[in-house]
Amino acid sequence: MSESAGEGFAAVRVVERLRVVHSMIAAAQAEEVELMTQLYRLRREQQLQLGVGALYAGEDAATEIGIALKVSQRSADGLIALGLGLDNRYSGTREAFADGRIDLPRVRAISETLANASEDLVAELESRIVAYAEKAEPQRVRRTLRRWLLEADPAGQAARRKSAEADRYVKVTAADDGTALLDGVLPAAGGQALYERLREMATTQCCGNDPRITNQRRADALVALADGRGRLTCECGRADCPRTDEGEPSPTARKALVQVGVSMETLAGLQDNPALLAGLGAIDADLARQIARHARFDVITDPAARPPAPAARPTDSELRYRPAARAARRVRALDGGCRAPGCGVPPAGTDLDHQDRFDHADPENGGRTVESNLGCRCRRHHRLKTLADNGANGWQVVHHPDRKVEWRTPSGGSVITSPEGAKFLFPALAVPPVTAAGVPDAEPIRPLIDPGPVVNAMTELVHVYCTPGQRRAVRSHVGTSRVTM
Template sequence: MFEDNRISSMDFGAMSDAGLIDALRTAQGAVAVAQAAEVFAVRELYRRRRAESVEPGPDGVRAGEFAAAEVAVALRVEEGTAGALIDIGLALEESLPRVRAAFAAGRVDLAKVRVIVDCTRGLAEELVGVLEPRLLEAAGRIDPGRLRQTARRWVARVDPGGAQRRRERRQSERDVRIRAVQDGMALFDGLLPAPGAQTVAMRLREMSLQVCPRDPRTMAQRRADALVALADGSGRLRCRCERGVRCPVSRVPIEAPRRALIQVGISAEALFGLREAPGFLAGYGPIDAALARLLAEHARFQAIPEDGPEEEAAARHSTRAVDGFCRFPGCVMPAAESGSAHGAGGSVSLCSRHGRLKALADKGRTGWRVFRAGRDRLRWTTPTGETHTTVREGARYLFPHTDIEAPVVPPALTGRIEAATVETMASKDRPTAEDLGYPLAGHVPVRRQLSRLAPEDDIPDRDR
């Protein structure tokens, strides 16, 4: 529907430099048009689901509650991303008609639209009318980062008295998250009030300077280790100069760290070094076998038989272990932190949010349908009839022979793979959890029904 024959027929090799720049701008405009169509379509779907599902009470579907879930499985994105698209679409419709028209025409892209939406939140309609054309003009000549700075400066000028109101509202959005990235690492990300953020920063710097000058770590590494030391209760960095009692800070007492509960799944063969199958870290995903064995040195073990235990309590633990994650398509909530939903064929792990979706679907109160399509498969059918099947991800790690879709690497390639890995690591690229297709990380919807779309943010019904 959005195919541009002009772009597909371009011969980039024959273009002049000016022609290539023009082609870049044409392509960027086509991307913006497609992004706008996506936002408007998502917004319209939300409006329809909201009109269909207003049923008050604990057994009713809250208005538009699962529209983002439907979008998420259709686009294969996180529900938070789907919620942000809905929120931006509603903001454009309600208060930013010029930006909406420019977005539809491809003159501004999603990244800049999101900046304008964020920076005009909570302003009086008259002020938005003053700022909108100026921000739109600025968006055509500067990048999103500069646009955000410019918008913040202008907002502070036209509404100086609103700075406190906006700050107080924004403080309610404070949050800390952990997002998985590659190579056994995770991105620790937080949104804090500025004084609190500076308190954390200064405390980490203070701890980073508590070691002796011969500690081999960089300041960045020390800050990261200091954050863990704050969490485990030791409260102080242990020096790594390896000089023992000759270290000038060796006599400073350090509390023994508290070991937090983390759950790791690994096959028996990988645990005993008979094969190098990856392990599974709950809340993160695959980790290399060596790291799994390192974590196992101080672990309590629970053996999970492939056929499943007969005892009810053990069966619940077994279900969560073999499921790995919540069984809703795309949900990354660890099964260890999810509940169990029962049905034909046994129980499955579902987080609070998607357990509610299944319970309402089973009662015929939504357009969703859920049923087991075999021992390992759970099939979800959306209100539009699309089907999405999930499998027991944890079983792929506990019982590697069941991972029949995994590619097989010929032994002759092993050496070449190791050499390529070393070369790649030498580039020192920093891992990132930013979704390049949807530059929406950190966007917090203001509408209540869109603000708790991440499973870890959903409050179980019993605790509301």
Template structure:
């Protein structure tokens, strides 16, 4: 539909208002067609990976499992977004042929395609034949929000007996995720069955009323603090009125809170207040020095030396089982060493690249990318890894493209070694991509996409389930 339209040659200042609107429609259609091309390309890559996966089961390659990995490093997006695109492509090919054609022509965009998929996933196929044309006609003249409202109304009317079936299928999509935001904040979001969600909501409200009316916090702030109190084991929200014994809610019992199970890498100079270098919060990224020192007040410390005698090659099995090696490698790496993956090192596995084993020859990989390395070492997938030096791990994709990752945690523990750091005094630390959930990305409006096809549910690193089998410590393939 948009072939031959040279958008870059358009003279916008010379256009009339009507011409600008036409140009806007043309540009939006071209963007939608480009989105479709990307979805269809990654869907075909996934199909080929599935066809080539001949060793299912333990120790083999699950069909198509690394298609999203290859695509993600190629276009520099997260694997969750690619998994969502694969899911969209499978749905369009599976039961929405008209929607696929409209998407390919650029007449509807990815946001509207997602609405149609989401509202037809469990609809009876005889109903779908009547429903899909109506949804497409509506999609051409309304917004995604209005389209979703209409879709829900029509599905309830055309397939009322399917309500229970859809609810039961949707319950399988329950999930809770965290998305990193700027300024040391994060979004906590979840998809829960309505009774469970209401249980959480009512419990948070109940805890929010455990403080007196003079507490200075708003109700949203109280609910947020109550969620943390619920998780830390105290079970109550402490009043912030400052009136001590005169507070009417002073007698509400509470358990002592547990220490938060988080990992922070902080330079010694920052901890002592000598410098203001940022610290590293595992799973989030850089946080300011003041917050790091505040969190450190109740922390358990582990000193990570810049050089370690664990670097000296000794008996591989002894080093591999050393708690010191474990904590030092996790602290220095900070996160999974696969390109673009931000799974915290504390939730990842140790991968050994050479014999004898030392700190310099060990990296952390999340369960998903550790599996990829293991399969690559066994020549079961066309990937390759090479530890060029302790700070540079190279990944070679099946197309031959080389991607290099570095020890992110080391950049924060030893700021003087970070040659890529900005030199301006007023420049803040760069934000990293969130470890959990999809980022807000205009090019890939896929955050919150609920997968239709269950075989894709382990593509994102945080959803990979580690194998139960022990990993041989002295085998360089692990």
């Protein structure tokens, strides 16, 4: 392609302008990071003075930013940590960022690569790498800086590695269309061992007629390691598959802790409303029915449809601090996770927190242990609520009817969250079932409640909503053994 002189001139101007805009965005982003860090310091200072522990003081600044900017708490956490690093360790990088000479990805590349380096090494290498970063993309910045670190201090590498290994983790988050994203940092040897094991399982435990590609078999191998089967099952479908019977008993999956909230109508195939896979998010009706086929059930009735409780003396269970198991399951099913905005902690990882505080000394005078007074909160947001009750952080956490929770920040922001689980258990909108052609239906959706033998890898508790009429019908069909009422 050749350009005319006019076109060439126009393109040059566009590229020039692009450089300017990119640099302006970087400078603005530097200010944003700086302001977030400022807010964190302010909140931390206030809370330390009020006696909040040093480990947690200021941690709710990220939640406050999340509410103000509609960003996730996690991204605010990350930017605050970056800002603190720039202030405390990387002044040269901070300056270049503020000037718009390097952008956020390159700032991250520098601070992450230097994270485990000594102060002396930072002093030695920082200005050099900043100058280099002005002319190189983030990937090259990381690579070059790693090499410089090894050249400047080969003996310190062991200490840096140890320090990096301390940040190991494994995380599973929701991805699109009913899949999950696995992400983590392992010590290099452990990571290699895992990968080799998956590769070995994928290549030795299935015959050449297995329809899956290697990537898919490796992924299935990881699940097989987790669910207790320990080995892959070849999917060639041949009775004489050379890889099936090698003297081992046929593997059975352990029940995994998977929780799904789904409406009765959807489970019965009368509707195709989405379901909630706890901790991961919405999944389609068909996948929910597949998981439900082998699950244990817990019927959750609509709290709005319950008759109002008579204002009599509180029952024993209402005066006990710990909710009964069944009430706890209900609250977790309805809330579907931590009730704080922008928080993704799944229900199993939350505390059931009393909205009106329980009085251990005199239970009759405190908040009751009843569904309407209980809400799911992760540890961090449980602390936020406790500090709010003690007037130590300026927040207000207010419960409204229908399990709505209002979070008022000390700087005047406010957001109301509604119980995520209930939206799936009691959908406001009925999605008509997808019919006939195009619907994969390997197994017929016969069992409505009776799950049959447990063979599925993804099996556990399915929360089902049914109307009293439907429940009676189901009972008369299959008995009550599997339905917790």
